[in-house]
Amino acid sequence: MGAVLAMIRYARFAILGLALIGPAACGTLGQSNPVSQLGGALLGLGGGGDAAAAPAPATSITREQVAAEPGKYVRVFTRNQERWDTNVQSGSNGNRSTWVDSASVSITFENGIVVATRGLVRDLMAADVSETSAAIRSGGGEAQRRHEFLTNMDRISTELLQCRIASQGAETIERLQTKQNTTRFEEKCASETLEFTNIYWVNSAGRIIRSLQAISPQAGYLQIDMF
Amino acid sequence: MPKGHRLMSSVAVLSVTIASGAVGQDLTATYSHFGTPGLLEMPTAQSAPEDAFAATLAYTDGLARVTLNFQASQRLSLSYRYANLDVYEDPASAGRENDIARGFDLHYRLNNEGTYLPAVAIGMRDFLSGGPFQGEYVVASKSIGDGLIVTVGLGWGALGTNGGFDNPLGNGLEERDGFDGSDPDGQLASGDWFRGDAAFFGGVEYQINDRWGAKLEYSSSDYPQVARGVAVPVDSPFNYGLTYRPSPGIQLGLAYLYGSQIGISGSFELNPNDRAGGSGLENAPPPVKVRAADLRAAQSWDRQALPDAALRNALRGLLKLEDLTLTGLELTDRTARVRYINNRYRSDAQAAGRAARMMTQIMPPSIETFILESERRGIPISAISISRTDLERLENRAGGTDAIRQSSGFGDAGGSEELIALERESSPFAWGLGPFFQINPYTGDGSINVDLGLRLQGVYRIQPNLVLSGAIDQSLIPPDDDPTGGERTPDIQNVRSDGGRYGNDGVPVLRRLSLTHYSRPGPDLYGRVSLGYLERMFGGVSGELLWKPVESPFGLGLEINQVAQRDSDMRFGFDEYDYDVTTGHLSAYYDLGNGYHTQLDVGRYLAGDWGATISVDREFDNGWVIGAYVTQTDMSYDDFGSGSYNKGVSITIPQDFFTGSASRGSYSNTFRTRVGDGGARLSVDGRLYDVVRGGHKADLSDTWGRFWR
Numbered sequence: 001m002g003a004v005l006a007m008i009r010y011a012r013f014a015i016l017g018l019a020l021i022g023p024a025a026c027g028t029l030g031q032s033n034p035v036s037q038l039g040g041a042l043l044g045l046g047g048g049g050d051a052a053a054a055p056a057p058a059t060s061i062t063r064e065q066v067a068a069e070p071g072k073y074v075r076v077f078t079r080n081q082e083r084w085d086t087n088v089q090s091g092s093n094g095n096r097s098t099w100v101d102s103a104s105v106s107i108t109f110e111n112g113i114v115v116a117t118r119g120l121v122r123d124l125m126a127a128d129v130s131e132t133s134a135a136i137r138s139g140g141g142e143a144q145r146r147h148e149f150l151t152n153m154d155r156i157s158t159e160l161l162q163c164r165i166a167s168q169g170a171e172t173i174e175r176l177q178t179k180q181n182t183t184r185f186e187e188k189c190a191s192e193t194l195e196f197t198n199i200y201w202v203n204s205a206g207r208i209i210r211s212l213q214a215i216s217p218q219a220g221y222l223q224i225d226m227f
Numbered sequence: 228m229p230k231g232h233r234l235m236s237s238v239a240v241l242s243v244t245i246a247s248g249a250v251g252q253d254l255t256a257t258y259s260h261f262g263t264p265g266l267l268e269m270p271t272a273q274s275a276p277e278d279a280f281a282a283t284l285a286y287t288d289g290l291a292r293v294t295l296n297f298q299a300s301q302r303l304s305l306s307y308r309y310a311n312l313d314v315y316e317d318p319a320s321a322g323r324e325n326d327i328a329r330g331f332d333l334h335y336r337l338n339n340e341g342t343y344l345p346a347v348a349i350g351m352r353d354f355l356s357g358g359p360f361q362g363e364y365v366v367a368s369k370s371i372g373d374g375l376i377v378t379v380g381l382g383w384g385a386l387g388t389n390g391g392f393d394n395p396l397g398n399g400l401e402e403r404d405g406f407d408g409s410d411p412d413g414q415l416a417s418g419d420w421f422r423g424d425a426a427f428f429g430g431v432e433y434q435i436n437d438r439w440g441a442k443l444e445y446s447s448s449d450y451p452q453v454a455r456g457v458a459v460p461v462d463s464p465f466n467y468g469l470t471y472r473p474s475p476g477i478q479l480g481l482a483y484l485y486g487s488q489i490g491i492s493g494s495f496e497l498n499p500n501d502r503a504g505g506s507g508l509e510n511a512p513p514p515v516k517v518r519a520a521d522l523r524a525a526q527s528w529d530r531q532a533l534p535d536a537a538l539r540n541a542l543r544g545l546l547k548l549e550d551l552t553l554t555g556l557e558l559t560d561r562t563a564r565v566r567y568i569n570n571r572y573r574s575d576a577q578a579a580g581r582a583a584r585m586m587t588q589i590m591p592p593s594i595e596t597f598i599l600e601s602e603r604r605g606i607p608i609s610a611i612s613i614s615r616t617d618l619e620r621l622e623n624r625a626g627g628t629d630a631i632r633q634s635s636g637f638g639d640a641g642g643s644e645e646l647i648a649l650e651r652e653s654s655p656f657a658w659g660l661g662p663f664f665q666i667n668p669y670t671g672d673g674s675i676n677v678d679l680g681l682r683l684q685g686v687y688r689i690q691p692n693l694v695l696s697g698a699i700d701q702s703l704i705p706p707d708d709d710p711t712g713g714e715r716t717p718d719i720q721n722v723r724s725d726g727g728r729y730g731n732d733g734v735p736v737l738r739r740l741s742l743t744h745y746s747r748p749g750p751d752l753y754g755r756v757s758l759g760y761l762e763r764m765f766g767g768v769s770g771e772l773l774w775k776p777v778e779s780p781f782g783l784g785l786e787i788n789q790v791a792q793r794d795s796d797m798r799f800g801f802d803e804y805d806y807d808v809t810t811g812h813l814s815a816y817y818d819l820g821n822g823y824h825t826q827l828d829v830g831r832y833l834a835g836d837w838g839a840t841i842s843v844d845r846e847f848d849n850g851w852v853i854g855a856y857v858t859q860t861d862m863s864y865d866d867f868g869s870g871s872y873n874k875g876v877s878i879t880i881p882q883d884f885f886t887g888s889a890s891r892g893s894y895s896n897t898f899r900t901r902v903g904d905g906g907a908r909l910s911v912d913g914r915l916y917d918v919v920r921g922g923h924k925a926d927l928s929d930t931w932g933r934f935w936r
Contacts, residue, residue: 106512128624149506152501154929
């Protein structure tokens with residue numbers, strides 16, 4: 001009898017423990033979570049509307065399409081998720097452009113260098129990378145970067161990174177069955193709490209056509225092909 | 228091989244990593260059966276990681292403990308404990324019976340451990356009310372090498388009952404009244420602190436590897452056989468234990484206690500600073516759509532080509548993608564004022580950022596100012612005024628988050644006259660069926676009732692600010708019968724102590740059914756009137772007025788309720804008790820900054836007693852709230868009986884902390900020490916301060932980092 005009482009008592013304890021981590025109550029009230037499709041929502045607008053704001057991200061782009069329409073797609077491999085996706089442009093602001101993929105993750109570039117992401121586990125909220133751009137243009141050098149992250153406390157934290165960019169010589173890369181001559185640059189950056197190495201393949205026109213760029217310790221690196 | 232891999236093969240061979248500069252930390256302290264950093268029953272001088280919140284369940288025959296431990300700063304921790312235990316009957320020799328004990332602990336570490344100097348901490352168990360575990364200690368811990376920690380301490384009270392000697396503090400502190408189980412708890416027990424005999428305790432903990440550890444302690448508690456004392460036979464002062472940490476934040480323990488007992492324990496640690504979802508996994512927002520330079524200079528727009536109605540419909544569709552409901556829109560040549568309901572984002576700042584970016588997609592170029600008015604429960608809460616040029620200029624720019632906050636205006640929402648209201652798209656009626664789980668701490672004998680069942684809810688929005696809502700509960704494990712009855716306080720109306728009798732018939736019961744009206748009677752003023760079956764035990768009418776300027780950290784509220792006690796069958800009647808009362812409070816709210824928030828309520832409580840409640844919350848910007856409150860009323864100690872002043876702790880964890888997906892939901896619970904009928908407040912839904920504060924500047928600033936997310 002005592003054992004039974006002890007068990008009941010313990011069961012109540014277990015339930016109490018669950019209450020610490022379980023929901024107090026839930027229901028179906030207010031449930032809604034529509035998938036974002038900006039383009040469709042703009043259709044309601046009259047003639048004055050500019051519905052070109054953001055086409056729905058394409059989900060099944062073939063290699064032929066990528067090759068046929070240079071400048072239209074960016075291929076991205078998110079290493080931490082082991083996920084390839086094709087991004088299409090969703091906006092531009094000055095010398096920056098934003099590209100979104102089929103999972104609604106977006107990346108913003110300035111001259112091929114990532115300045116922001118949205119939708120990764122630890123986004124790069126904003127960045128100033130102009131000195132890195134300049135260093136690549138001049139064949140290498142020193143640069144300072146400013147990166148901003150969103151903390152677990154919903155605050156912005158800033159990393160001031162000191163970077164050294166160096167050319168590693170010519171490298172021929174092959175993609176879509178064509179060979180391209182590039183110069184490979186390595187950028188080593190460090191702050192008090194962060195360290196990473198980015199790699200850029202720059203074509204003869206000075207355009208970054210392939211890169212490996214760090215986002216944050218949690219989001220890892222993105223491998224990016226621009227066409 | 229997937230084509231993508233071939234595409235990037237030359238990159239994929241790289242194996243660089245992003246190194247975080249933080250150095251690896253030693254394993255954190257383990258928790259004792261008392262749920263605080265310690266050995267098995269004895270404390271150590273260690274602290275948990277700052278802000279860590281841990282729940283520990285410990286069980287040995289006749290003694291079960293649940294402890295919530297919160298590391299409030301690097302050095303200070305607070306604990307709340309609920310114990311279900313066997314105690315010696317009164318008189319002591321007669322036998323054992325089951326009892327409940329609740330209490331609070333304090334632990335303060337005086338220094339960091341040095342190369343030679345041990346860490347030293349001082350602490351008190353059950354320091355507020357003289358429970359059976361009440362004891363104080365001074366303890367020193369020193370780590371030796373990588374895995375060994377040696378602890379030596381001196382204990383008083385329950386921690387000075389084995390091998391005790393005269394109090395070394397001397398000077399009139401020799402006598403301690405000691406624990407007297409016949410004395411109702413609830414009185415502040417400061418008179419006993421560090422008094423009476425003292426005794427040494429100590430032990431070692433060895434961390435074998437990352438997962439396994441071993442403990443040995445010499446305990447200074449021998450649980451003497453006194454009336455209402457803990458009925459644990461102690462045959463040996465030596466206790467032994469093994470700890471196993473299968474994953475971060477989880478610690479399981481197996482122990483051999485008192486020379487005769489097996490004990491098991493489990494600790495589960497969460498830290499508000501370690502958000503599983505990182506910065507959040509919600510979809511990317513649409514980028515700002517930038518106006519061409521020549522269009523930006525326009526002073527007006529062509530309403531023939533782009534009629535208001537088309538813009539309203541289009542904006543409604545766009546905001547809907549973000550689960551924002553557009554309820555009103557005012558368009559002038561240079562300004563667009565929108566009013567919307569945020570259904571998705573915990574952070575109103577994030578909702579504002581999303582709404583503003585959607586507006587850039589379609590608003591005519593001449594419109595330079597966006598005014599965003601957040602609406603809740605049918606009333607506007609605040610207005611944020613944002614320059615469109617700043618949105619275009621600061622997007623994704625380093626420093627842009629702070630800059631847009633500095634350049635934006637915060638104030639009270641504008642009038643509703645000029646707004647063109649949008650017709651409701653969805654049905655005014657909504658319903659839901661789901662499980663419920665509740666802890667009812669209000670039973671007569673002080674035990675906790677847990678209840679689990681199904682809840683059918685319905686909401687009918689007659690107008691946006693006039694809502695009829697109700698809930699019917701079907702309990703699956705009805706509360707126990709209440710053997711001791713509710714007559715512990717015979718001279719006081721059983722406004723809470725009969726709680727265990729409510730709705731325990733096993734049939735569906737009406738939890739609440741009420742009509743609520745919200746209003747804005749004037750600038751910075753908010754009003755609420757609720758009518759009906761307001762909570763489980765009371766029904767009637769409740770009125771509230773709140774003054775809270777958007778930019779002020781200070782608010783004042785007045786609430787007056789005229790309520791009657793419901794029948795315990797929780798149907799429609801009020802006859803069983805024939806008790807009605809006028810109750811209400813004057814409330815002051817103050818945001819102290821740095822995550823601390825305080826509230827003072829002065830007024831009359833449900834049993835007719837007058838008094839005040841003060842509560843202090845530690846609010847983390849990511850939505851965690853850990854709070855404590857204490858209530859003192861004029862009810863005489865004899866009448867009040869157990870819990871002569873009410874006290875408790877509460878915790879709220881936002882859903883998005885666990886999932887990373889945007890959500891306004893949260894999990895919360897309040898844990899009280901034994902609750903009597905004094906100091907009891909009406910539990911009415913939708914109190915104004917909680918409704919409006921999220922849209923006000925202090926709360927907006929707390930999560931402003933999410934504006935561009």
